Amino acid sequence: MTVKEKGLLHELREALKSHQVTTNATVLEQHGKDESYHHPFSPDIVVFPENAEEVSKIVKLAGAYNTPIIPFGLGTSLEGHVIPYEKGISIDFSQMNKILEIREKDFLVRVQPGVTRSQLNKELKKYGLFFSVDPGADATLGGMAATNASGTTSVKYGVMRDQVRNLEVVLASGEIIHTGNLAQKSSSGYNLNHLFVGSEGTLGCFTELTLRVYGIPEHILAARAFFPHIDDAVEAVVSILQAGIPVARVELVDDASMKQVNLFSDTDYIEKPTLFLEFHGNEAGLKQDVAFMEEIVSDHGCEAIHFEEDQAARNKLWDARHNLAYAYIHGNPGKKMMVTDVCVPISELSGAIRAARQKLDELKLTGGILGHVGDGNYHALVMLDLTDREEVQKAEVFNEQIVEYALERNGTCTGEHGVGAGKMKYQEREHGGALQVMKNIKDALDPSGLLNPNKLIRKAKGEEE
Amino acid sequence: MTVKEKGLLHELREALKSHQVTTNATVLEQHGKDESYHHPFSPDIVVFPENAEEVSKIVKLAGAYNTPIIPFGLGTSLEGHVIPYEKGISIDFSQMNKILEIREKDFLVRVQPGVTRSQLNKELKKYGLFFSVDPGADATLGGMAATNASGTTSVKYGVMRDQVRNLEVVLASGEIIHTGNLAQKSSSGYNLNHLFVGSEGTLGCFTELTLRVYGIPEHILAARAFFPHIDDAVEAVVSILQAGIPVARVELVDDASMKQVNLFSDTDYIEKPTLFLEFHGNEAGLKQDVAFMEEIVSDHGCEAIHFEEDQAARNKLWDARHNLAYAYIHGNPGKKMMVTDVCVPISELSGAIRAARQKLDELKLTGGILGHVGDGNYHALVMLDLTDREEVQKAEVFNEQIVEYALERNGTCTGEHGVGAGKMKYQEREHGGALQVMKNIKDALDPSGLLNPNKLIRKAKGEEE
Structure with a gap:
C-alpha cells in the first residue's frame, strides 16, 4: 500500500465508521469479480456507506486523492462492470437496502x-x-x-x-x-x-x-409451447407480435437449454425448443388472446401447449427460466460463462438466431440459445474453460460474429447487459460519430475521469485495460 | 442589415438554391411567432433546407458568422420555442416532409x-x-x-x-x-x-x-361520460386508473370548455364536466373493461354515458377534443392563448384541479380546464387581451400559482409543452442542482451557444430576453 493509499484509507476511516471501510483480502477479492468470464481484479479498498451523505464524502475523498471509484451492488453484472481494473475504491451499497x-x-x-x-x-x-x-x-x-x-x-x-x-x-x-x-x-x-x-x-x-x-393483473395465464425446431418457435413469436396479441412474456429456450432446466430445476419439461409465454389481463380478454395465440403457434408446427393457471406452477416455470444461467454454471463446474446479448429488429430475429445456432454447432461450443425474443433480444450462452485458450478464442470470435450480424442489421451489441469492459470494443462501430458526443458528456460530468473509469467509454490516452 | 449579415446571406445563397433563402418580410414575420401569447420577434433570415447535408452547411455557416439558429416546424409551440429572440437564422423544415x-x-x-x-x-x-x-x-x-x-x-x-x-x-x-x-x-x-x-x-x-x-387495435370503443361536478370526473379517473383498467384515452373537459366544443365543432354534447374515454383491445376483453369502468363512474355520480362505436362518430369526438384550443381562439377573436401545463402525481390531481378551477373563477379569467388526466397532466387555458395589462398580469400570477402547487407536490412545470422561453424561470426551482448538470451538457454539445439560444437553458451572462 502506497503512502497515498494509506492517507486515503485513514481519511475514509475518519469520515465513516471503522467497520464501513476495509482492506480485508477476502472482501477485496469478492469485489473484484462479477458473474462472467471477465478476469478478476481487486480494488484497493471497499467501503459500505449507509446514506447519500457518506457516499458524497467518499466521492470527495476519492477526488482529493485522484482515486477511481466503482459502485458495487451484488456483483451480478456480465460484462465486468464492477471490476476495478484501474484499482481504487469499490463502493458496496449493500447497507443501503431500505x-x-x-x-x-x-x-x-x-x-x-x-x-x-x-x-x-x-x-x-x-x-x-x-x-x-x-x-x-x-x-x-x-x-x-x-x-x-x-x-x-x-x-x-x-x-x-x-x-x-x-x-x-x-x-x-x-x-x-x-x-x-x-x-x-x-x-x-x-x-x-x-x-x-x-x-x-x-x-x-x-x-x-x-x-x-x-x-398485479386480474388474471394471469402462463404456458409452455413446444416446437420441432427452433426456427418454428422464433417465427411463431414474430407472428404473435405482428398479430398484435398483447403478450406479457415470451421467452425462447432451445433444446440444449431445456436439458439444463430439467437438470437444475427439478422439472420434467419436454426437451425441445420451447416458448415460455404469459398473458395478463381480464378473464374474457385473456381467453380470446390465448385462443388466437394457440391458432398461430399451431400454424407454426407447435407440437403441444401446456398451460399453468395456478400460481405455484407458474412460479416454478418462471423460476426455472430465471435460473437458466445458474443451471448452466451448476452443470459445468469450473467453467465460466460468456453470454452474448444482441438485440435486432424483430424482422431480423429468425435469421439472427438461425445463424447463431449454426455457428454454435459448428464450433462445438457448450451452450444454448435463449432470450427475450419478444423484444428481438436473445442470448447465446457459452460455458468456457478459461485455461483452454483455443476454446476461449473460438467463443470470442463467435461473440464478435453475433455482434457484427446484429450491427449490420441496425441492431445493438447489447440489449440489456450493458457495455462494461467487454463491449467497449464495439462502441465505435455501433455509434460512429455519436460516441464522441458520449465522450463529451462524460468529460463534462466527470472531468477527472474517476467514476468507474474505462467502462462504457474508453479512456483517451490509450490507457485501456 | 449589417455587413456581417450580408456576408452570411450571400454565403447561404451560394450554399443553397436561391429560393431556399429569404429575407422577405412576410416570411420573416411568419417565423417570428408561435400559437401562444409570447410576443413575436422576427429572425434575420429564413432558410428551407431539403436534406441533412444542407442543414449541416447552414449550421456551419451560422457558426462561422457566430449567428444563432432556430429550427422551425409549423410554429405550433406554446412557450415561444421557435421565436428567435436572439435573432439569427430560422431553419424551416417544411421542405423535408417525406x-x-x-x-x-x-x-x-x-x-x-x-x-x-x-x-x-x-x-x-x-x-x-x-x-x-x-x-x-x-x-x-x-x-x-x-x-x-x-x-x-x-x-x-x-x-x-x-x-x-x-x-x-x-x-x-x-x-x-x-x-x-x-x-x-x-x-x-x-x-x-x-x-x-x-x-x-x-x-x-x-x-x-x-x-x-x-x-390499429382490433376493437375500439369511445365514450363520453357526464358528471355533475368536475371533482367527480377527476375522482372517477383516479379510480379507473387505480382499478387497473387499461384505458387508451381519458380526457377531462370542463363545462366551460364543453360550451366552446359545441360552438366550434358543430356538436350538441351536454355542457357538463365530461370525460372523453377510449378503450382498445379484443372484443371480449373490452366489454369486460367497459362494464367495470361503467360501475366506477356510476359510483362517482356519472349522470350519463354515451358510447360511440362507429369510426365516424369516434373521429368527430376526438376532432372536437383536439380542436378545443382552436375553439377557444375562434370564440375569442383578437385574444391570445396562455395554457398552463403542469403534471402532478395522480394522487394529487383532484386537489390540483380543484385549486385551479377556484382560482380561475376568483380571477374572473376567460378559460377552462381540460387535459390528459390519465397522466396527471391538465391544462388551464386562458384567453388574454394582451393590451389589458391587468388581465395579463392576473393570468401570469395564476400560471405561477399553478406551477408552484405542482412543484410543491413533486410534479413538473410542464408535462408536454416544454420549456421554451416561458418556463425557463421555473427551471431552477424544479431541478435544483440538476440544472447545472443540464448547463454542462449544453456547454459540452453547443460550446458557442448558437443552437436556439436562451431557450430551455438560460444564457450565462444575464442576457435573458
Whole structure:
C-alpha cells in the first residue's frame, strides 16, 4: 500500500465508521469479480456507506486523492462492470437496502440502491403491486438502473429505463442532485433520468431511486409451447407480435437449454425448443388472446401447449427460466460463462438466431440459445474453460460474429447487459460519430475521469485495460 | 442589415438554391411567432433546407458568422420555442416532409422532420398501423420530438420520447450523427435518443426520425361520460386508473370548455364536466373493461354515458377534443392563448384541479380546464387581451400559482409543452442542482451557444430576453 493509499484509507476511516471501510483480502477479492468470464481484479479498498451523505464524502475523498471509484451492488453484472481494473475504491451499497416509501395510489416506490428486485416484490405483494423488471439474477435495483437491465416482462412493461421516475445521484464533485420528479410525464429540461440510467457508474452514484410499479393483473395465464425446431418457435413469436396479441412474456429456450432446466430445476419439461409465454389481463380478454395465440403457434408446427393457471406452477416455470444461467454454471463446474446479448429488429430475429445456432454447432461450443425474443433480444450462452485458450478464442470470435450480424442489421451489441469492459470494443462501430458526443458528456460530468473509469467509454490516452 | 449579415446571406445563397433563402418580410414575420401569447420577434433570415447535408452547411455557416439558429416546424409551440429572440437564422423544415420508409413488420417508420402527424397517419392506415402521439396541433414530427410532445393516447402508448428509436441529428459543429438503432431495446452507451428528444433545438437539429408505430387495435370503443361536478370526473379517473383498467384515452373537459366544443365543432354534447374515454383491445376483453369502468363512474355520480362505436362518430369526438384550443381562439377573436401545463402525481390531481378551477373563477379569467388526466397532466387555458395589462398580469400570477402547487407536490412545470422561453424561470426551482448538470451538457454539445439560444437553458451572462 502506497503512502497515498494509506492517507486515503485513514481519511475514509475518519469520515465513516471503522467497520464501513476495509482492506480485508477476502472482501477485496469478492469485489473484484462479477458473474462472467471477465478476469478478476481487486480494488484497493471497499467501503459500505449507509446514506447519500457518506457516499458524497467518499466521492470527495476519492477526488482529493485522484482515486477511481466503482459502485458495487451484488456483483451480478456480465460484462465486468464492477471490476476495478484501474484499482481504487469499490463502493458496496449493500447497507443501503431500505424500501423508503410505497406510494400505492401513485404506483410509485422509493428505494435505496441496495434493495434487490425480490426484496421489493415481496413487500409490494402486500399492496397488490409488483415491480416488473426481472433479470435472471436477483440483482440490486441500483445495479439494474446502472445497466438499464430488463427481463422477461419487458415486452409488455418496458425496460429499467421506463420505470425510473427519479434518481438521487452523487456526482463526481460529491454534490447530490435529483434527476426527475413524481409526475407520469415531463417535458421540463433535459432528460437526466434516462441519461443516468444505463450510465454504469460512469456519471455518478445512485443513492435513491423512485420507480414505477404495477397492479398485479386480474388474471394471469402462463404456458409452455413446444416446437420441432427452433426456427418454428422464433417465427411463431414474430407472428404473435405482428398479430398484435398483447403478450406479457415470451421467452425462447432451445433444446440444449431445456436439458439444463430439467437438470437444475427439478422439472420434467419436454426437451425441445420451447416458448415460455404469459398473458395478463381480464378473464374474457385473456381467453380470446390465448385462443388466437394457440391458432398461430399451431400454424407454426407447435407440437403441444401446456398451460399453468395456478400460481405455484407458474412460479416454478418462471423460476426455472430465471435460473437458466445458474443451471448452466451448476452443470459445468469450473467453467465460466460468456453470454452474448444482441438485440435486432424483430424482422431480423429468425435469421439472427438461425445463424447463431449454426455457428454454435459448428464450433462445438457448450451452450444454448435463449432470450427475450419478444423484444428481438436473445442470448447465446457459452460455458468456457478459461485455461483452454483455443476454446476461449473460438467463443470470442463467435461473440464478435453475433455482434457484427446484429450491427449490420441496425441492431445493438447489447440489449440489456450493458457495455462494461467487454463491449467497449464495439462502441465505435455501433455509434460512429455519436460516441464522441458520449465522450463529451462524460468529460463534462466527470472531468477527472474517476467514476468507474474505462467502462462504457474508453479512456483517451490509450490507457485501456 | 449589417455587413456581417450580408456576408452570411450571400454565403447561404451560394450554399443553397436561391429560393431556399429569404429575407422577405412576410416570411420573416411568419417565423417570428408561435400559437401562444409570447410576443413575436422576427429572425434575420429564413432558410428551407431539403436534406441533412444542407442543414449541416447552414449550421456551419451560422457558426462561422457566430449567428444563432432556430429550427422551425409549423410554429405550433406554446412557450415561444421557435421565436428567435436572439435573432439569427430560422431553419424551416417544411421542405423535408417525406415518409422515407415503413418497416411494417418491425412497427417502425423513418420520416423527415417536416412530416406532420396526420400526414403520417394517413399513410400508415394503408398498413393497418397508426402513430400514437396526438397533440392538439397537427404538428410536425420533428417539432413533436423537440418538445417531447404527448397527447390523448399517452396514458396507454407513452409520450414522444417513448416512440423515438433513432434520430439523425446535425450537431453544432455541422457533423451528422445517429443517436440510436432499430432494436426494441439497448443498453449500449449513453441514451442519446432520450437526451435529444425534448432538447428543443438547443443541442442539434433533427433531420430524420425513426419512430415506433402500432397496429390499429382490433376493437375500439369511445365514450363520453357526464358528471355533475368536475371533482367527480377527476375522482372517477383516479379510480379507473387505480382499478387497473387499461384505458387508451381519458380526457377531462370542463363545462366551460364543453360550451366552446359545441360552438366550434358543430356538436350538441351536454355542457357538463365530461370525460372523453377510449378503450382498445379484443372484443371480449373490452366489454369486460367497459362494464367495470361503467360501475366506477356510476359510483362517482356519472349522470350519463354515451358510447360511440362507429369510426365516424369516434373521429368527430376526438376532432372536437383536439380542436378545443382552436375553439377557444375562434370564440375569442383578437385574444391570445396562455395554457398552463403542469403534471402532478395522480394522487394529487383532484386537489390540483380543484385549486385551479377556484382560482380561475376568483380571477374572473376567460378559460377552462381540460387535459390528459390519465397522466396527471391538465391544462388551464386562458384567453388574454394582451393590451389589458391587468388581465395579463392576473393570468401570469395564476400560471405561477399553478406551477408552484405542482412543484410543491413533486410534479413538473410542464408535462408536454416544454420549456421554451416561458418556463425557463421555473427551471431552477424544479431541478435544483440538476440544472447545472443540464448547463454542462449544453456547454459540452453547443460550446458557442448558437443552437436556439436562451431557450430551455438560460444564457450565462444575464442576457435573458
